[in-house]
Amino acid sequence: PRTLIPFVSLFLGPSDGLHSHSLLLDEERGRLLLGARDHIYLLDPDNLARAPRKIYWPASRDRVEMCKLAGKNVNLECANFVRALHNFNRTHVYACGTGAFHPNCAFIEDGVFQLLSGTVESGRLKCPFDPLQPFTSVLADQYLYAGTSSDFLGKDTTFTRSLGPPPDQHYIRTDISEDYWINEARFISAHPIADTYNPDDDKIYFFFREVSWEGNDKSILSRVARVCKNDVGGLRSLTNKWTTFLKARLVCSIPGPDGVDTHFDELQDIFLLPTRDDKNPVVYAVFTTSSSIFRGSAVCVYSMADIRAAFNGPYAHKEGPDHRWVEYEGRIPYPRPGTCPSKTYDPKIKTTKDFPDEVVSFIRFHPLMYRSVYPLTGRPVFTRVRVDYVLTQIVVDRVLAEDGQYEVMFLGTDAGSVLKVVSITQENWSTEEVVLEELQIFQVPTTILSMEMSSKQQQLYVGSGQGLAQVSLSRCNLYGQACAECCLARDPYCAWDGHTCSRYVPASKRRARRQDIKHGDPASQCWDTEDSIRVEERVLFAVQNNSTFLECIAKSQQAQITWFIQRPGSELKEEKSYHCRSCLS
Numbered sequence: 001p002r003t004l005i006p007f008v009s010l011f012l013g014p015s016d017g018l019h020s021h022s023l024l025l026d027e028e029r030g031r032l033l034l035g036a037r038d039h040i041y042l043l044d045p046d047n048l049a050r051a052p053r054k055i056y057w058p059a060s061r062d063r064v065e066m067c068k069l070a071g072k073n074v075n076l077e078c079a080n081f082v083r084a085l086h087n088f089n090r091t092h093v094y095a096c097g098t099g100a101f102h103p104n105c106a107f108i109e110d111g112v113f114q115l116l117s118g119t120v121e122s123g124r125l126k127c128p129f130d131p132l133q134p135f136t137s138v139l140a141d142q143y144l145y146a147g148t149s150s151d152f153l154g155k156d157t158t159f160t161r162s163l164g165p166p167p168d169q170h171y172i173r174t175d176i177s178e179d180y181w182i183n184e185a186r187f188i189s190a191h192p193i194a195d196t197y198n199p200d201d202d203k204i205y206f207f208f209r210e211v212s213w214e215g216n217d218k219s220i221l222s223r224v225a226r227v228c229k230n231d232v233g234g235l236r237s238l239t240n241k242w243t244t245f246l247k248a249r250l251v252c253s254i255p256g257p258d259g260v261d262t263h264f265d266e267l268q269d270i271f272l273l274p275t276r277d278d279k280n281p282v283v284y285a286v287f288t289t290s291s292s293i294f295r296g297s298a299v300c301v302y303s304m305a306d307i308r309a310a311f312n313g314p315y316a317h318k319e320g321p322d323h324r325w326v327e328y329e330g331r332i333p334y335p336r337p338g339t340c341p342s343k344t345y346d347p348k349i350k351t352t353k354d355f356p357d358e359v360v361s362f363i364r365f366h367p368l369m370y371r372s373v374y375p376l377t378g379r380p381v382f383t384r385v386r387v388d389y390v391l392t393q394i395v396v397d398r399v400l401a402e403d404g405q406y407e408v409m410f411l412g413t414d415a416g417s418v419l420k421v422v423s424i425t426q427e428n429w430s431t432e433e434v435v436l437e438e439l440q441i442f443q444v445p446t447t448i449l450s451m452e453m454s455s456k457q458q459q460l461y462v463g464s465g466q467g468l469a470q471v472s473l474s475r476c477n478l479y480g481q482a483c484a485e486c487c488l489a490r491d492p493y494c495a496w497d498g499h500t501c502s503r504y505v506p507a508s509k510r511r512a513r514r515q516d517i518k519h520g521d522p523a524s525q526c527w528d529t530e531d532s533i534r535v536e537e538r539v540l541f542a543v544q545n546n547s548t549f550l551e552c553i554a555k556s557q558q559a560q561i562t563w564f565i566q567r568p569g570s571e572l573k574e575e576k577s578y579h580c581r582s583c584l585s
C-alpha cells in the first residue's frame with residue numbers, strides 16, 4: 001500500500017503550475033534555488049513554504065510571438081523555462097533558460113539575488129530550445145559542460161564545453177559529420193571525475209541514451225562517454241571538436257533461462273554515490289524498457305573500474321554504413337586514442353593540438369568501444385515490472401546501522417510516488433530487495449522530475465509539475481508502538497530505543513538499540529520486551545447474515561496479514577486461504 005505521507009513542507013509556485021525545470025541545492029550556504037517558468041526562486045531548505053525571494057526573467061515579447069507563430073504551445077513552450085543553475089564562483093550563479101525557443105544564459109549576483117541583465121548572452125549549445133527535452137549540464141573550474149540539442153528542431157544533439165576563464169572562451173563540441181558520434185541523444189547527467197593522480201588525466205564522464213543502428217534495426221541504447229578536461233580540439237581536423245571522445249554501451253538486463261535476456265535499455269537517471277576514493281564513486285542507474293510488450297524499470301549498479309576497463313579495451317569498427325560494428329583488430333596509433341595529453345607522458349604532446357593526424361582521424365571513426373559495461377552483480381539490484389508506473393529518478397543514501405552499512409535508494413516514479421528501497425546482501429551473497437516505504441508524495445499522479453537529498457538535514461526534495469515537496473528521509477514513529485514492529489520494518493534509519501521506534505544514531509552511547517536489518521528477526525531483538533507477543537484485540541458487533549467491514553492495516557511493508565475465522569461453538573481458528581488486507585465476512 002502507498003502511504004500518503006505528511007510532507008514536511010511544500011512549495012506550489014503560481015496557481016497555473018510550478019513548471020520546475022532545475023534545482024540547485026547548496027547545503028553549505030543553506031539555500032535551494034529552483035528554476036521554473038519565467039522565474040528563479042530562492043527557497044529556504046528548512047521550510048519550502050516560507051515565502052521565497054524570486055527573480056522574474058521572462059522571454060522577450062518578440063520571441064514569444066515567433067514561438068507562437070511556429071505553432072508551439074503558449075503555456076508549455078513559449079516562455080523562458082530556466083533549465084540550468086550552477087554556482088559559478090563565490091559571488092555569482094550562472095543560469096540558462098529556453099527563452100521561448102531562443103535560449104539565453106546570464107549571471108545572477110548572489111548577495112542581492114538579481115539577474116545581471118548586462119551579462120545575458122546566447123544559450124545555444126549550452127541549453128536546449130525545448131523545455132521538455134532531457135538535458136544535462138555541469139560546471140567545473142568555471143567551464144560549462146552541457147549535453148543538449150543545438151537547434152530549434154532538437155535534431156542535432158551534442159556535448160559541449162563553453163564559458164571558462166578569459167581569454168579561453170570558445171566552444172568545443174562533439175563532431176556532427178559522423179552520425180555515430182552522438183545520434184538523437186537524450187542526455188541524463190555529466191560528472192567531472194579524476195582518473196589518476198595526474199590532473200592532466202581529469203575527465204568529464206557523461207551518460208545518455210541515443211538512437212543506434214548497432215544491430216540491423218534502429219533501437220535505443222544507453223551510453224557512458226567521456227572527454228578529457230584539457231581537450232582543446234584538433235589542429236588540422238576536428239578543430240574545436242573533442243579529440244578524446246569515447247563512448248561505451250551501458251547494459252542493464254536480467255539473464256533469462258533460455259539465454260534470452262530481458263533488456264532495460266532506456267537510461268532515465270544516474271546517481272553517483274561517493275566513496276572514500278573520489279576517483280571511484282559507485283554509479284547507480286535507473287532504466288526502463290523500450291519494449292512495447294511490457295513496461296518495466298530496473299536499477300543497475302556499476303563500478304568506475306568496469307567503466308574504465310571498457311575504455312581501455314578494444315575499439316569497435318564499422319567498415320561502412322551497411323556494415324555491423326565489429327572488434328577493431330588493426331594497428332592502434334600512438335598515443336592511444338582517448339588518452340589525455342600530458343607532458344608527464346610525452347613532452348612532445350602538451351595539448352590535443354599536438355596529436356598526430358592519425359590519432360585524430362582514428363578517433364573520428366572509432367568513438368565506440370567494442371566491449372559494453374555490465375552491472376556489478378551481473379543483474380539489476382532492483383526491478384519493477386507489471387506495475388502501473390515506471391521509475392524516473394534516483395538518489396542513494398549510505399546509512400550506518402547496528403549490523404553494518406546499507407545503501408538506501410529513493411526512487412521517484414511517474415505516478416507521483418517515491419519508493420524507499422534497500423538491497424540487503426546475505427552471508428551467502430544472495431541479495432534481497434526490501435521495499436521499506438512507498439510514499440505517495442503528490443496526490444495527483446505526476447512524473448517526479450527532480451530529486452535532491454540533503455544528508456546534513458536528512459531531507460529529500462522532490463520536484464514535479466505539481467510542486468516541490470520536502471520529505472524526511474525516515475518516519476520511524478509510523479512503524480508502530482512495539483519493538484517487534486520496529487524490528488520487522490528493517491529500516492536502517494530506525495531502531496527501538498526501549499520506548500519508541502526512533503531515528504538510529506550510530507554514535508550514541510545510549511543503551512542497546514534494537515535493530516536487525518539483515519534478518520528482521522524480532523525474536524533475536526525483542527525477546528525480553530513485553531510487546532513481542534502482544535496482539536491487538538478488537539471487539540466488533542455485527543448483525544447476523546449481514547456484512548461487516550473488517551480492517552487490518554499493516555504498519556510496515558514487511559508485514560504479512562493472515563485472516564482466521566473461528567465459528568460459533570468451535571475452538572478451532574481456521575485460516576482463510578484468500579489474501580486480503582480488509583475482509584468482508
Ligand SMILES: *[C@@H]1O[C@H](CO)[C@@H](O)[C@H](O)[C@H]1NC(C)=O
Binds near residue numbers: 088089091
Ligand atoms: C565571479 O564571476 C563574475 C562573472 O564573471 C565576476 O564578475 C566576479 O567578479 C567573480 N567573483 C569572484 C569573487 O571572483
Ligand SMILES: *[C@@H]1O[C@H](CO)[C@@H](O)[C@H](O)[C@H]1NC(C)=O
Binds near residue numbers: 426428
Ligand atoms: C541464502 O540465504 C537465504 C536466507 O538467509 C536463503 O533464502 C537463500 O535461498 C540462500 N541462497 C542460496 C543461493 O543459498
Ligand SMILES: *[C@@H]1O[C@H](CO)[C@@H](O)[C@H](O)[C@H]1NC(C)=O
Binds near residue numbers: 544545
Ligand atoms: C441467517 O442465514 C442462515 C442461512 O442462510 C439462516 O439459517 C438463518 O435463519 C438466518 N438468520 C437470520 C437471523 O436471518
Ligand SMILES: *[C@@H]1O[C@H](CO)[C@@H](O)[C@H](O)[C@H]1NC(C)=O
Binds near residue numbers: 543546548
Ligand atoms: C446490513 O448492513 C448494511 C451496512 O453494512 C446496513 O445498511 C443494513 O441496514 C443492514 N441490514 C440489516 C438487515 O441490518
